[in-house]
Amino acid sequence: MGTNDLDTAYFDEQLYVRNVAVDNVIFGYHDRELKVLLQKPKLLDKWTVAGGYILKTESVEEAAHNIAFMRTGLKDLFLEQFKTFGSPTRIKDEWLDIEKVFENAGLNPPTEAWIRDYSVSIAFYTLTEFSLVTVQKASFDEAIEWWPVAQLPRMMFDHALIIEEALKALQRDIYHYPIGYELLPRKFTLPEIHSLYETILGKTLDNRNFTRKLLSTGIIKKLDETRNIGAHRSPFLYKFEKKQYDAALKNGIFLGF
Structure with a gap:
C-alpha cells in the first residue's frame, strides 16, 4: 500500500523507490491490552500492518511518519526502525491476493511492473496514545481496526512475523527508553x-x-x-x-x- 492513496501513478518507478517498502507496526495501549492497528484490503479475508512504498522525494523515516499519519490522523509520533525483511517468496506466495486488491481498485499493473518483483521491507514500530487516534481508512481498505497483539487475525505475507519482531524490539527498548x-x-x-x-x-x-x-x-x-x-x-x-x-x-x- 502506498504512502499516497492508490492510483495509476503507484506503478511509476520514476516516482517510487523500486522494490523497497516501509511497514509500520502501530501500537496502542487500551484496557490493559497492547494493540496493533491493522488494515483489511477489500475482498480479502486477511489483514496487514500499515505500509507503503517510498516516494523518491521523501526519506525512509518520512515515509514511515506519513504512513502513521494517514492511519491515525496524528503527526510526529514516536517511531523506531527495528529490522529489514526480504525473501523472494514474501510477495509471490500471495500475488493472487494482491491482484484482487488491484482489481477492486480498478487497476491492472503491467505484467512487467516492478511491483510484482522481489520486495524488501524496512520495518518500524510506532507508539501512540490510543484515545487520541482517529482511524483513517484508505480507498482500498474494507476495514481498519485495533487488534490485541495476543489475538491477531489471519495476516498476509510475513506480517505476523513483522509484528512478532516489532514486539520483541519494543520489549528490549522499554528497558532503555521511557517510552x-x-x-x-x-x-x-x-x-x-x-x-x-x-x-x-x-x-x-x-x-x-x-x-x-x-x-x-x-x-x-x-x-x-x-x-x-x-x-x-x-x-x-x-x-x-x-x-x-x-x-x-x-x-x-x-x-x-
Missing part, C-alpha cells in the same frame, strides 16, 4: 504505568521494586492530584517530566526491573 510516555494519557496512576510495563513485557513485575526504579530515574513526577476510583480509593496522579524524558530518550536509561 511509556508515548502510550499513556498525560496523567496516570502508578498502578496504570505498572500495568503497562507488565503488559508489554508479558511478565509480573514486583510493585515496590518497579516503583522505586521508575521514581529514581526522575522521569515521572507526582502531582498534587488524585483520581477517585472507588470507595476510599484515590491514588495520586503522576506525569512524565518532559525535560528528563527527552534526555533519557537521547542518552538512554536502564530500568532493571
Whole structure:
C-alpha cells in the first residue's frame, strides 16, 4: 500500500523507490491490552500492518511518519526502525491476493511492473496514545481496526512475523527508553504505568521494586492530584517530566526491573 492513496501513478518507478517498502507496526495501549492497528484490503479475508512504498522525494523515516499519519490522523509520533525483511517468496506466495486488491481498485499493473518483483521491507514500530487516534481508512481498505497483539487475525505475507519482531524490539527498548510516555494519557496512576510495563513485557513485575526504579530515574513526577476510583480509593496522579524524558530518550536509561 502506498504512502499516497492508490492510483495509476503507484506503478511509476520514476516516482517510487523500486522494490523497497516501509511497514509500520502501530501500537496502542487500551484496557490493559497492547494493540496493533491493522488494515483489511477489500475482498480479502486477511489483514496487514500499515505500509507503503517510498516516494523518491521523501526519506525512509518520512515515509514511515506519513504512513502513521494517514492511519491515525496524528503527526510526529514516536517511531523506531527495528529490522529489514526480504525473501523472494514474501510477495509471490500471495500475488493472487494482491491482484484482487488491484482489481477492486480498478487497476491492472503491467505484467512487467516492478511491483510484482522481489520486495524488501524496512520495518518500524510506532507508539501512540490510543484515545487520541482517529482511524483513517484508505480507498482500498474494507476495514481498519485495533487488534490485541495476543489475538491477531489471519495476516498476509510475513506480517505476523513483522509484528512478532516489532514486539520483541519494543520489549528490549522499554528497558532503555521511557517510552511509556508515548502510550499513556498525560496523567496516570502508578498502578496504570505498572500495568503497562507488565503488559508489554508479558511478565509480573514486583510493585515496590518497579516503583522505586521508575521514581529514581526522575522521569515521572507526582502531582498534587488524585483520581477517585472507588470507595476510599484515590491514588495520586503522576506525569512524565518532559525535560528528563527527552534526555533519557537521547542518552538512554536502564530500568532493571
